[in-house]
Amino acid sequence: MDDVNAYMEQLGYQAREASRQLRRVSTAEKNAALEAMADAIAKQRAMLQAENAKDLEAGKANGLDAALLDRLQLSDKVIDTMIEGLHQIAQLPDPVGEISDMRMRPSGIQVGKMRVPLGVVGIIYESRPNVTIDAAALCLKSGNAAILRGGSEAIYSNRALAACIRAGLTAAGLPQSSVQVVETTDRAAVGRLVQMADYVDVIIPRGGKGLIERISQEARVPVIKHLDGICHVYIDKDADVDKAIKVAFNAKTQRYGVCNAMETLLVADAMAAQVLPPLAKLYREKGVELRGCERTRAIIDAKPASEEDWATEYLAPILSIRVVDDVDAAMDHIARYSSGHTESIITENFTTARRFLAEVDASSVMVNASTRFADGFEYGLGAEIGISTDKFHARGPVGLEGLTSQKWIVLGDGTIRK
């Protein structure tokens, strides 16, 4: 335990030093490092897969299920995607150094804001070793030093990827400790990482709700977190029926196990008889289990929905349906059960749409669009390190900009305060 603490302190100290150096590094140097990492991964494909095989073997021996083993595997396709991701992040605009809102003040100073790296970012994640490369690339491009703590089940893979990252950093002349992979599987390392407020500026956990809640509890450092995705589509009384059916079907069935899938469909009473029967038919053909309130079950065949259903993120082909009086009742339901992720209204009514946009408190609020669009790539961020359900700092899909902060800059000419 003391050893782990000392080890983590050292990583922290080194990361802080590297983050200072990264403030002077040019965009071209950062991009060169990213390209060199891609080259190293391409060259070391055989080595990476050999190390990955050790993790897979241990995983099998430890009885990991097929889905987990699948996520753990560095297949050729996964490696190709990592390489392509590095090229893409190299091509994104550098967010650092952007100066905005410079204004002259009556005192004679000129004041504005400059976008700067946060400093040191700690990422804690499970199984998928490709996160190691994604996270390293996004942190580096945004000028941050990174400390990466992957799952113990991927330790051989992550160490091998770390070697490729270091090769890329070295090739571009950047400090080795710009990206550090925690090379111990001791769980105490995580506990220490989230407490080192002197060295770490933000923690981003990626994984199951249990992991994220535990980290949030223990952290003494700000956490960008993603908890539930209990997303709603509300079909308003003034909805266009075709759009309503198209969006409600897409939001549930385009993919099930994702945070931006719809979990509960809300339907205005005046519209229920028109949209529920055709929707129920589509869902049933697709194998989606329906659970409804009383009013829903008076119109279509569905199991009764319980109080618990409204508060559940199914991540599965299950949908709860509730008929509500109007947009106010829909927003009441959302305020009570939403996880603040993504909420969509289907309506042709301008005033209702405007109210929904202003009043619903979620990281993404939509009109006549599928909740499945809540995603960094779909929003044009180019890349995404996660989706935040917090309101503080970064909200919704977090790309390079979410890994930066803005400081004030003041220019004068020997200007003093009277």
Next chain:
Amino acid sequence: MDDVNAYMEQLGYQAREASRQLRRVSTAEKNAALEAMADAIAKQRAMLQAENAKDLEAGKANGLDAALLDRLQLSDKVIDTMIEGLHQIAQLPDPVGEISDMRMRPSGIQVGKMRVPLGVVGIIYESRPNVTIDAAALCLKSGNAAILRGGSEAIYSNRALAACIRAGLTAAGLPQSSVQVVETTDRAAVGRLVQMADYVDVIIPRGGKGLIERISQEARVPVIKHLDGICHVYIDKDADVDKAIKVAFNAKTQRYGVCNAMETLLVADAMAAQVLPPLAKLYREKGVELRGCERTRAIIDAKPASEEDWATEYLAPILSIRVVDDVDAAMDHIARYSSGHTESIITENFTTARRFLAEVDASSVMVNASTRFADGFEYGLGAEIGISTDKFHARGPVGLEGLTSQKWIVLGDGTIRK
């Protein structure tokens, strides 16, 4: 204790409900409430001063010192300033609802950001009862519900001010619990307030470092905090001598007990013999005690500075001075001892200025300007709820915008994800 918890839970629940209603309130209604609060305070001046007298009396009996009693007093001047502050905040532009960066995406959706209130803001502060009005006004204008917890020494004053706030809310037809003053002096109330993550979105403590550290330790809710203000001015080898002397003198002596006053002066070796003697003369005339490193003391008369001096926020007519080799040594010193508040360089060299702006990690970084400018009013924010030394979310002076967040909005036309 159970009673306090139940009481705080109720305040939290009510604040959450009020914050939902505030999302639909117009700018005109918020401004009307602020103007009505100003009217209520003007009309209730005698009552406010009578209640304030009870606090002053109790303060004297409890042996509060003269400075604290002074800060506690609701003099005519303090009341006039509160009224004027309310008018000014009413006149500021409303940050809520601002839509930015709306862009069409290839999928057919249109994506951008909307500025929205954070929700419920908890403010914890000491002695000065005028903070009650400032904080209430800033939170309301930015569309947030507020829970205000002042010091027990100001409880009568704060209750009386709360009555004026409620009168203003009622006159404008806004929910009473838009602004709630905690009316118990039980310290457990603070402990509960900073833990109610379901009801409170952010805590802003205003007070001494001890209070802020304690709250940060206990909080389960994000905290916007202001710790030390250990600010530096660095006089570069390429500084203009007149500007250097003017700014270094102003940054230390324009006011002593403030967080943006300079505490340590750094001087490039090549410039020391030129600027230190005239500066030392000015400081001495003003009664500023000088503490210097060896190299400083070889040029001017000063007490020896200890390691502790570099890490101390004097808030007093004391200045530590260090002669450094160059801008790199100055930035090393700043990286080590700065509290990340405000740092200024005096130089005519473009490249050195550009490096200092990019590489120094502080909430405000300045060139040829006095650190005393780091202030919400000087920056043109119109009002300030505090100065954040955090990097996360709000940084530096926090005005109305710092009390808001941005959510994503997505507009479509029945658009679905392929």
